[in-house]
Amino acid sequence: MLGMFVPGAMIIVLGLAVLFNQLGWNAATHVLWWAGPILVYILIPLIDIFLGPDGENPPEEWMERLENDKYYSYILYAYIPLQYITFFMAMYLISADSISWIGYENGLSLVDKIGLAVSISFVGGIGINTAHELGHKKENLERWLSKITLAQSFYGHFYVEHNRGHHVRVATPEDPASSRLGETFWAFWPRTVWGSLTSAWHIEKTRFQRMNKSHWTIKNDVLNAWLMSVALFGVTIAIFGWQVLPYIILQAILGFSLLEVVNYLEHYGLKRQKTASGRYERCAPSHSWNSDHICTNVFLYHLQRHSDHHAYPTRRYQILRSWDGAPSLPSGYASMIVLAYFPPIWRRVMDKRVVAHYEGDLTRANVHPKKVDKYYAKYGVTANS
Template sequence: MSSTEVQSGAPVTEWRDKKRYWWLLGMFVPAIMLVVIGLVRVFNDLGLTPVGQVLFWGGPLLVYIIIPTIDLILGPDGSNPPDEWMDRLENDKYYRYILYAYIPLQYITFFLACYLITANDLSWLGFPEGLALVDKIGLAVSISFVGGIGINTAHELGHKKENLERWLSKITLAQTFYGHFYVEHNRGHHVRVATPEDPASSRLGETFWAFWPRTVWGSLTSAWHLEKQRFRRMDKSHWTIKNDVLNAWLMSIALFGVVLALFGWELLPYLVLQAVLGFSLLEVVNYLEHYGLRRQKLPSGRYERCTPQHSWNSDHMCTNVFLYHLQRHSDHHAYPTRRYQILRSWDGAPNLPSGYASMIVLAYFPPIWRRVMDKRVLAHYDGDITKANIQPSKREKYLTRYGAPASEAGATT
């Protein structure tokens, strides 16, 4: 059974999505700058400028503190739509419009932050000489979270069949200069997920800091290779605007060119900072989604089909709403084109001890992460560590620690 809710055999004629209007909270992330500006002005008027300046760091405060705290308070979700309502929910355009609304809010926030970072006189906000360096860095960091969570919006849109949604996906990725994700995630990661060949699947014993350069470079080169192969099959040159890596990158070049022309070269380091932090937020989520999980090879030499057992899930309410059910990752890999509102919570899928927002923080601290997650990987494979996707440099260490003979090291490579 794929639901954590007990469902009767009788058709469900009356049902409503309890999260229907909660999904609107996802737009709070890109709108946060508008809220911050208003609060900063209020605090300045009250003579509490330092309190207002802290709000320029609203992005990390929201993701690392506020959302995990609410997750702990609200706990898991666990509710699934009845089968009879799946088609109706799928075709309800209200849910699509919520995604679409993220994009203009994202870019309003982005351009506003660029202006605030470079303005020399912000008297209307209470800063006659512009912002201090620490405030500018805080703004860049905060909009990186808007861009990073925007990648998740792009992820949702990029899996769909409609051309409009696919182009909106690339537009959303432009802020973080990560347009190649559109190609690599759909045609690379979903094919190779939970295998040693996948740059976006982290390995047991691999720290996030070792995973980061491997996945960033591996995803970029994989995307380029996939597009090059696509055009080779058509007997055409891949050096064309129709190359989905190139046209996505051109969107970023155009965006960065516009804001640099408007606000000056002083903005460049902040643009780079927000882009790197933005796509790093994506990659830390990738890190925790498949850590140590591995699809086994069949006698044919091919990998077994991806199942719910190959993704770490979490079903905590607050992060579910802010990340459009991304935490229901097993169902997403089983049905990649399924829209977020009907993704289901699977019984029996491996589960993280907390929501993604909380686990992101743990991933930054490898000793704590390993203490929390390594035992869960081992339990998932009933104590047979040889079935896990182990970091090659740590393989002998793990086999020794968990009682597997070193001679088995090559059995699952």
């Protein structure tokens, strides 16, 4: 149930804003609109450190019952209305000239509006994780709910690219969503954003070519997902006016950037080896960075048990298992996201773990092409090792 806390928190923020202004705590109210980054970048990492990891798995005899328990699906479904209640609430607060019932006679200040847009970007960004869980399932309802959830961040092509692109090419140089050893997040971001978009389009175009049909159709899963975003943004502007457009764009970019920084840390430097046939080996637990830190796992539907997810993509989140042999992050995703924003700190923490994982043989790692000579020289590896 705590997975719904992030969208629910923004509704709580609204209530606290009313209370704080009634108590005369006006200065404290301004901090509330920045609740999203405070929660994700500060509170959750601190709780992760305090609670630590938990590598326990459900007993085998419980697996089938857990797999079929609809309770866990209902939690996913419940995220979506909360997500859009929060989204429209934020657009109303941003566009209103006066919000006297909260205590803002002249509406929110520019800084407050930006803070609110940033906060709802975290709701949309974590919503992409909800969409990720739903998009892997076989039921049409859950797949359509996945696209609806992605509409806020205008990242509907993720539904195609992640399932039919990333899971095929994961931990290979060809995958735009697998980061390379020595690649900073800021270099990875444009590569993965553009690469994922073009890959999704190519995947759908190829699918329709095989059927001898035009891909310019509403049945194209990239186009129909994008149209949901166009409809959402159009309705929002029609209701609240053009002044909300910059904030819609801001929250969308930050929302899908939250997804991409998670992508960055999930497979950093890891690489599947090629077999004698020239094909890549099957994805194994060793090709994903895991973290069993309790707090972030609760908020992200066990996304951090990533090795099991790639081994069994349709397995529901409640029965994902922890693998002893999988490489592990030193902390939860929330903490590692902050490190990823600062490349020198990230490299200091993670590069040695990649080197240790491959026992010093970086010819087996996914090294940034521009950094190969540097890393080989640093760790005593030659190109012909």
